[in-house]
Amino acid sequence: MDSDAVEIEHLTHVFRARKHAPHIAVDDLSLTVAHGECFGLLGPNGAGKTTTIRLINTLLPVQTGSVRVFGHDVAHHPMAVRALMGYVPQQLSIESALTGRENVEWFARLFDIPRRERRARVDAVLEMMQLTESADRLASTYSGGMVRRLELAQALVNRPALLVLDEPTVGLDPVARDSVWGHVRQMREEFGMTVLLTTHYMEEADMLCDRIAMMNRGRLSALGSPDDLKRAVGPRATLEDVFRHYAGADLNDDSEGGLASVRQGRRTAGRLG
Known part of the structure; x- marks a missing residue:
């Protein structure tokens, strides 16, 4: 694909x-995500990250x-955009009353994967996520x-060009977090997949992302590689220092959007624990 993976121009949502x-x-957000890039969208609760992602993946209408996703305007060609994308949301997206395999098969049907290819596709992503042995157990x-690896399997069954991850490791212990990101790195290396992610773990963003956009109060505050952003703040700055520099007082903001995000994160973490 010759076009950028994501092109956002003067995006505003109220x-x-x-x-x-x-x-x-x-x-008034404008930015691009290059084809094959791992791009991080960071900021405090209520910064507009999840809203931006929901606009990209057509869950919210563009106002x-x-x-554009690989040249397709999300407002005019939403089905073409969805066919190119895999999505792991903050909220848990599995059905606990189904087995792991049934969860992935359900997504395969949603993406209209041909019946003759469906079983092989489902088996392949379950194996990739090291879930073959537990595939026929209830997801509960x-x-x-x-659970997070199962959600990645769901998101990958349509072989997406763009994988969107919204806080995919919230509530996970360090070993499980490392496992999730190890699989993401493997997928990028094998398939040249573009990854767009949000996270509140700065070490994850520093390790994984080619470029990072810092958002605050819905606006773009800074854009660059992790090393460039750290150099701009100070000679020994960490990415956490960068985050604090651009978030400022909003780190303790109890606005409606921020509080809702915290509550949702706690609910998700509780279900993952």
């Missing part, structure tokens, strides 16, 4: 509630500006790390 003032979740019996 949430309006009857009893509350309008909330600008994304404010102002434009978003899986550990937190296995």
Whole structure:
């Protein structure tokens, strides 16, 4: 593919509630994600990261500006965009009453993978995620790390060109986190996949990302490689220092969007634990 994986131009999204003032979740955002890149979208709770991702993957309608995924406008060609994308959301997306295999097969049907290819595709991603032996167990019996690997299997069954990960390791212990990211690195090396991720673990972003966009209050605060961003803040700065530099007082913000994100994160972490 010759075009950038993601092109965002002057994107603005406003949430309006009857009893509350309008909330600008994304404010005139412009950026690109290159084909084959691992790109991090970072910022404090309520910064607009998840809203941006939901606009990219067509879960929210574009109000102002434009978003293109491999040249396809998400507003005009949403089905073409969805066919190119795999998505692991913050919220758990598995069905605990189904087996691991049945969960992945359900996604294969959603992506309209031909019946003659479906079994082989499902087996391949289960093997890649090291879930073959547990594939016929109920997902309710899986550990937190296995749940996230199952969600990656679901997201990969359609062989996406763009993999979108929204806080995929929230609530996981360090060993499970390392396992998830090891599989993501393997997929990038094998398939040249583009990865767009959000995380609050700065060491993950520093290790994985080719470039990072820092967001705050819906706007782009900084953009560059992890090393460039750290050099700009100070000679011995860490990525956590960069995060604090651009987030500032918003690290303790109890705004509606931030609080909702924290609550959701705690619910997810509790279910993964």
